[in-house]
Amino acid sequence: MNQQRRSLLKYSAVFGLMASAGLISVAQAQEWNKAAFEGKSLDEVFKILGAGTPDKSGAITLNAPDIAENGAVVPVGITTTLKAEQMSILVEKNPSSLAAQFFIPAGTESFVTTRIKMGQTSNVFGLVKADGKWLMAVKEIKVTLGGCGG
């Protein structure tokens, strides 16, 4: 049988035990989602996350600039009036679409801001899972060339 699969099962069992013993958090037990972060396209990532084809929702706001002075640091925040369980940031034209994913426990507001890298001007998606449903907001962010050495 598949050796890798067996050892993976073994790890899950250990992580499960540690999690139930309160040694590590749920997210750490839920290992880093390699497949999702290596997904090349939006659709691929949606599929891996089990998001299907998310609808656009006016209840989600993407806080991001229209123009980024530098693609190395692009501030992106997601807020929603819904009770979010998960919030993710995806960049359509990056080599891998998924930039970051957050799990929002009860008691934490449906708001998160971070900074991401963008290789070029692209649509950026804020994907939210709320009440078991997947919804999203989209915004184009222009990445400009800056400085005299550009």
Next chain:
Amino acid sequence: MADPMRVRAAESGGVVDVKILMKHDMESGQRKDAAGKTIPAWFISTINVKANGKDVLNGQFGPAVSKDPFLNFKYKGAKGDKIVVSWVDSKGDKRTDEATAS
């Protein structure tokens, strides 16, 4: 060992605003060195934030999160909450820092 984070937590109206700066190169795996060789990806992959021992945020990063990552979120809490932030990177390096909500 990894460099310390800066963790700030300020309570207002029953909501604690948490701002975290992490010191990490967040190597994208897309860059090339002077010799033209690709620099392998190396980035913080998971982050966990607890307040008084209870999870208030779990996150997963890909290599597209900026160098020296910044994170801002809010949870229902109180002054004096003990906030513990931990991250693990793609090479297994770890770092944990604490702050008290003010």
Next chain:
Amino acid sequence: MKNIKFLLALSVLTLTTFAMQGTAFAQQVNDPKFNKMMKDGFKADGIAGLDRIDQDATQKFCSDPVFSGSKQAEKMREKIQKINMDGIKQPSDGKYIGDWKKGEAIAQSGRGATWTDKADTPIGGGCYNCHQIDPKEISYGNIGPSLTGYAKLRGYSQDVVTYTWNRINNSKAYNACSNMPRFAHFKLLNEQQIQDVMALLLDPASPVNQ
């Protein structure tokens, strides 16, 4: 850098003229302290040798803007412009207009000629650093005038073509202390590259003229 040495030799000549005119230089008086500071302040690194701080006549003149912009420096300005004009060569193949798409790429790049570059790193024109050109590019500088609609506004006459050629080759032929690099004089761009940049401004099909 052979050019620099040549112009250096020239600068000695012009300096003599300066002395004869007996003009007062606010900053350009020979100051051994300043010279020593400059000499001790730099080291050669890669392609950026110490000869780069040896000034030619134009650079020396323009390093004192109070004087170089003054009425009494008018003759000197003309002289500097003539030195630069005389060095301009018209295209060897008689062709002024190349490929605007290549010209756009040259205009976009601000790279090359620094100590972190190699001798064979292509040098960009860096045109967008200072000029608006293709109206679709929003990231442009304003040290130089906008070039959007360049030939649409000025026409495609041989006068315009020659003037533009000369200006890109050596802007100091028209304005002694223009901020624009002397692209041909210092071999920043070769003849073909200049033809391509010309096309960006003067080809009716270029986005500049839409």
Next chain:
Amino acid sequence: MQRKFTLGLASGVLAALLTVSTSVLAQKSATDDIAKYREMIADGNPSELYEAAGEDLWKKPAGPKNATLEKCDLGIGPGVVKGAAAQLPRYFKDTNKVQDLESRLMTCMQVLQGRDPQEMIDAPFQKGPKKDMEAIVAYVVTLSKGDKIKVSTAHPKEKEMYELGKRAFFYQGGPMDFSCASCHAEDGKRIRLQDLPNITTQKGAALGWGYWPAYRVSSGQFWTMQQRLNDCFRQQRFPFPIYGSDLTIALSMYMAKNANGGTVETPGLKR
């Protein structure tokens, strides 16, 4: 021919003016958007990560003499860090020299800790001893944040340094004929979308001098003033300016003195 040509050009001028006015509008909104971008990243300046490391390094015994920098005199007394950066560069009696923050710190490292300044001078930016220097600089300048820039040229050596710096500022060279003044001597100028402060004016000098050292988002690095100047010279296509040389101090003196009365906003956050 020259004359005929000028006339020919004139007809195009009116049309040119018309296009310019519309493009200025587009540009305005682009710069507004950039301002919004800067505002969004201002909260959470990664310089803080360097300050913390710098404070530790200031207080940690190091070098052959295994001493801390806590007795370092940055100009307003041994060990006084608060407000010191706002008054640099300045003349120091013990070295009989005008020094900027980094050259002064090298003196302290040499005298107090027994470290060889040449190692610091030769080290590449962001590595080895320079990495420590950068963190210490972040710590020191943060303790002047909000202070008024107050640089003196009362001492003859300070006055001389200012004049030398002024001349260096206008010194053209290299294959592109650039000087500092090529980009920094006029109001309202930009390279691409980056505003260029006019350093010959008080307002412009305060915008430049007052915000460096800074964390640069494009490189993800904290840059000291020495590194800022170094990269300016690189882009000017000049040879490599020697770390802590009089040339670099003179230019800092010129900028700092021009900026007098402005506010120290360091560490800044720059593109």
